[in-house]
Amino acid sequence: MAVPELSASIPAVVLGPGLRRGLRAALVRLVQQRDRINDLNVFPVPDGDTGTNLHLTLQAALAEAEELGPSPSAGAVAAAVAHGALMGARGNSGVILSQILRGVATGLKDRDQVGPEELAAALREGSRMAYRAVKRPVEGTILSVVRDAAEVAATAAADGASLAEVLQAAAAEAWDAVERSRNQLEVLRLAGVVDAGGFGAAVILSALAEEVAGTGITAWDELAPLARPANGSVAPSGVLATSAPAAGFGYCTEFSLLGSQLEPLEVRERLGSEAADDSALVVGEPGLMHVHIHTDQPWEVLSRAADLGRIERLKVEDMTRQHHEARARSGGGGAVDLGLRGVVLVAPGFGFHQLLLGLGAAAVVDGGQGSNPAIEELLQGIEEARCSEVIILPNNSNLVLGAEQAARVSRVQVAVVPSRNLPQGIAALLAFDPEVGLEVNRKRMRRAMADVHSIEVTTAVRASEYPGGAIARGDTIAIVDGELAAAGKGVEEVVIAALDHLHGDRLEVVTIYRGAGTDSEEARRLEQAIRARYPTLEVEGHDGGQSLYPYIVSAE
Numbered sequence: 260m261a262v263p264e265l266s267a268s269i270p271a272v273v274l275g276p277g278l279r280r281g282l283r284a285a286l287v288r289l290v291q292q293r294d295r296i297n298d299l300n301v302f303p304v305p306d307g308d309t310g311t312n313l314h315l316t317l318q319a320a321l322a323e324a325e326e327l328g329p330s331p332s333a334g335a336v337a338a339a340v341a342h343g344a345l346m347g348a349r350g351n352s353g354v355i356l357s358q359i360l361r362g363v364a365t366g367l368k369d370r371d372q373v374g375p376e377e378l379a380a381a382l383r384e385g386s387r388m389a390y391r392a393v394k395r396p397v398e399g400t401i402l403s404v405v406r407d408a409a410e411v412a413a414t415a416a417a418d419g420a421s422l423a424e425v426l427q428a429a430a431a432e433a434w435d436a437v438e439r440s441r442n443q444l445e446v447l448r449l450a451g452v453v454d455a456g457g458f459g460a461a462v463i464l465s466a467l468a469e470e471v472a473g474t475g476i477t478a479w480d481e482l483a484p485l486a487r488p489a490n491g492s493v494a495p496s497g498v499l500a501t502s503a504p505a506a507g508f509g510y511c512t513e514f515s516l517l518g519s520q521l522e523p524l525e526v527r528e529r530l531g532s533e534a535a536d537d538s539a540l541v542v543g544e545p546g547l548m549h550v551h552i553h554t555d556q557p558w559e560v561l562s563r564a565a566d567l568g569r570i571e572r573l574k575v576e577d578m579t580r581q582h583h584e585a586r587a588r589s590g591g592g593g594a595v596d597l598g599l600r601g602v603v604l605v606a607p608g609f610g611f612h613q614l615l616l617g618l619g620a621a622a623v624v625d626g627g628q629g630s631n632p633a634i635e636e637l638l639q640g641i642e643e644a645r646c647s648e649v650i651i652l653p654n655n656s657n658l659v660l661g662a663e664q665a666a667r668v669s670r671v672q673v674a675v676v677p678s679r680n681l682p683q684g685i686a687a688l689l690a691f692d693p694e695v696g697l698e699v700n701r702k703r704m705r706r707a708m709a710d711v712h713s714i715e716v717t718t719a720v721r722a723s724e725y726p727g728g729a730i731a732r733g734d735t736i737a738i739v740d741g742e743l744a745a746a747g748k749g750v751e752e753v754v755i756a757a758l759d760h761l762h763g764d765r766l767e768v769v770t771i772y773r774g775a776g777t778d779s780e781e782a783r784r785l786e787q788a789i790r791a792r793y794p795t796l797e798v799e800g801h802d803g804g805q806s807l808y809p810y811i812v813s814a815e
Contacts, residue, residue, distance in 0.1 A: 272372040272422060273471060275331040282321050282340065285466035289314050292462050297585065299455035302400065302446050303351060303538045304508045304553065306578045307585020309455035312350030315613075317463070319347020320360060322609040322804065326776060332371045337364035337381075345542065345549055346572075347613060350511065352456040354540045354551045355389050355401055359460075361542075362388030375425040379416035382409035382429060392542050394527075399443025401456030408433040408464060423472035430468040433461035507579035512557040516541075516548045519568035523548055530563050553578065574617060584645065600693045600700070601646035604684050605632060605654050605662075608775060608804025611681065618688055621646055627805060631658045637665035641673060648697050649673045650704070654684040656741065672697065676704045679741065680713035681772070681803075682813030714739050714757045714812035716750060750781065751788040754812060761814055763793045770813040772803030777810065785810070 270277070289310070296310030323343025324336050331339075341364035344357035365388070366381030367373060373381070386406040390396050397403075411432035415425045440454040441447045447454055519526060526548060527541040540551040548568075554560050557575045564570055584599075601621025606612060607630070612623045621644035626632040632640075641649050649671055653662040659677045666673035674697045678684040690707035691700055715738040723730045730736060730746045737745040737757035745756035758769070769789055773782045786798050803811055 270422070270471070272374045273333065274372050275327070275333045275336040276329070277471070278333050278336045278373065279321075279324050279327075279331075281467040281470040282317070282324065282336075284470040285463040286314070286317050286321055288462050288466040288469075289317055289459060292459070296455045296459050296462075299452045299458055300585070301450045301452060302397075302444060302454065304511075304578050304582070305450075305585065306508065306511070306576075306581035308350055308581060309352045310459060312353040313356060313456070313459040313463075315349045315616075316344050316347055316353035316356050318609060319613065320344035320357075322347075332369075333373045334364075334367045334370040337367040337370075340364065345547075346515070348542075348549050348551070349513070349574075351538045351540065351551060352401060352459065354542055354549060355392065355456065356460070357549065358389040358392045358542055359385040359401075359405055362386065373422065375416040375420055375422045378422060378425055379409070379412040382412050385409070392523075392540055394539060397444065399440040399447060399457075400454050401460050403443070404433050404436040404440065404454070404457035404460050407436040408460075423468070426464070426468040426471055430461065430464040433457070433464045437461050506555075507577075508582060509553050509555045509578055510557045511576045511578050511581075512550075512552045512554055512560055512574075514550050514561070514564065514573040515571045516550055516564055516567060517569040517571060518546060519548065520545045521567065526550070526564075526567060529567060530560050572617065587645075599646045600648040600650070600697070601644045602650045602652060602688055602691050603637075603640045603644050604652040604688065605637075605640075605658060606681060606684070607806060610802035610804035611772065612804075614801060614803075615685070615688065618685070619691070620688060621649070626658070627655065627807070631655060631661065634661050634665045634668075637662060638669060641665065641669050641671060647671055650691065650697065650700060651675045652678045652684040652687055652704075654678045654681050674698075674701050676701055676708070678708055680715070681805075681811055682711050682713040682770070682815075683708040685813065686711040686815065710815055712740055712761050712814040714744075714754065714761075714810075714814060715808050716754060716757075716810040716812065717808050719746065750810065751785055754785060754810065755788060755792050757812070758789065758793065758814060763796065763814075766793070766796060766814050768797045768799070768813075768815050769793075770799045770801065772801050772805065772811045772813070774803055774805045774807070774809045774811070782810075 293310035293314050297307045300307050300309040320340040320343040324339040327335055327339055341361040344360045348354045348357040362385030363381040366384035367377060370377055386409045389402055389405065393402065408429040412425050412429040415428040437453045437457045440457050441452065522545060523541040523543060527539055530552065538553045542549050552560055561570065603622045603624065604615050604620050605624045605626045606615055607625065607627030615623050622640045624632050624636055624640035651662045651666060651673060653659050656679045662675045666675050676687055678687055686707045687704035690703045717736060719730050719732055719734045719736050722732050725743045727746065734746050734748060735750055735753045736743060737753045739757050739760055744760045745753045747753045771782060771786060782800055786800050789796060789798050805811060
């Protein structure tokens with residue numbers, strides 16, 4: 260792929276904020292290409308989710324970097340991105356991407372800025388670490404695409420190329436490697452497509468080059484030919500060209516393993532049944548690892564894993580079902596109606612999005628207090644759910660009418676359960692049963708919401724009064740089920756007062772969702788204060804990532 264000429268105004272190095280901007284641009288481009296990448300996905304399993312997994316992994320990586328201050332070093336941004344990717348890795352491709360980013364972070368450790376030599380060395384280290392994580396590396400995948408791009412970057416840097424030139428050379432080589440992949444892997448040649456993971460890696464590198472250089476090498480609207488057979492055949496390609504074996508593809512099983520002092524390779528061996536699974540990945544360090552395994556017996560793997568440490572962020576997905584859904588989306592199953600029921604929720608913040616998707620939401624629409632989505636965005640969320648029947652949980656009293664309007668004009672059957680806040684929405688989601696009809700689900704979900712209370716903690720923007728007394732500007736306030744119920748100078752005293760208002764001794768579970776930028780140590784102190792006040796309460800903490808409210812607390 261040809262590389263355009265650069266202007267003299269291009270920066271010679273990139274600082275931390277510039278690296279973060281580049282990753283934002285990469286996430287935008289990845290979202291734009293997500294469905295195309297999903298349709299390409301035939302290796303290692305044609306389950307049509309590579310684009311989604313890469314998107315969610317990079318989204319998790321960037322969310323961690325966004326919590327840094329306004330002027331972080333390049334090394335700090337890279338380290339945050341690597342940690343976020345490890346914690347939020349999704350699928351085989353996402354885990355490999357997390358290892359590429361981990362290697363890049365290792366290469367940029369303690370660096371204030373990134374020049375051409377540092378970039379080339381970091382890409383090489385990213386490639387090396389990704390290869391090391393995979394049991395049997397395969398050519399014609401994201402691994403070889405990144406390796407080839409890193410080698411060209413190293414050559415360009417050694418020849419005196421600028422940072423932008425090195426990035427553009429790497430991106431151009433990535434696209435060439437993507438085109439080569441269709442002839443390197445038999446399954447790709449038979450399906451008539453290029454590798455989906457490699458395509459995603461090329462998208463990321465191109466977006467980084469575009470941001471740094473101010474000019475792109477990629478004609479983003481002209482990428483479709485890469486998804487078609489090189490000979491111009493009009494035969495079905497990608498997931499449409501594959502079919503599931505009689506025994507199915509098994510289950511994609513992922514989780515975080517905390518507390519084990521074994522090395523990742525030792526954990527992989529001890530999990531046993533994955534010995535023949537080339538997609539098995541255990542990455543991270545002793546104490547914190549991410550496990551990804553394809554297996555027919557997920558609960559056996561989980562039982563063995565539980566003997567090694569604590570399991571968190573568990574996700575088990577039926578790959579055969581995913582494959583059928585991907586074929587239907589791509590046109591192989593006639594109409595897009597999959598005969599499925601699903602739930603669409605409105606929520607702010609990356610943490611809530613991840614949590615809700617992990618709990619089984621079909622789609623999550625971004626929005627919350629002060630930024631409620633338009634009806635068009637709700638309709639887009641319904642479309643993304645790919646279900647024939649949908650329940651919407653608006654999670655805000657101001658959005659109920661908009662949700663009802665979206666339900667009236669949607670092409671699929673939609674019911675609205677009028678959840679007023681996120682704690683109610685989560686309780687309703689947990690009560691959802693895809694095997695029963697909308698009306699039964701609506702009644703169940705309404706009942707589940709009835710005993711759930713929401714405490715929204717924020718800061719008073721002006722002096723005022725409430726039944727409990729005066730409120731000064733800057734005071735911490737707690738809104739309980741939509742009504743101002745407590746105010747004070749500190750978070751702990753205000754949340755305790757709000758729980759007292761709810762007769763905390765009658766409650767069973769309190770869940771704390773901390774907002775974007777909220778100090779995790781402060782959140783731990785809040786948990787301890789609640790336990791001290793109410794010893795019988797079960798108290799949990801999660802990263803919500805919401806704005807406006809440092810804490811949203813669910814009490815039930």
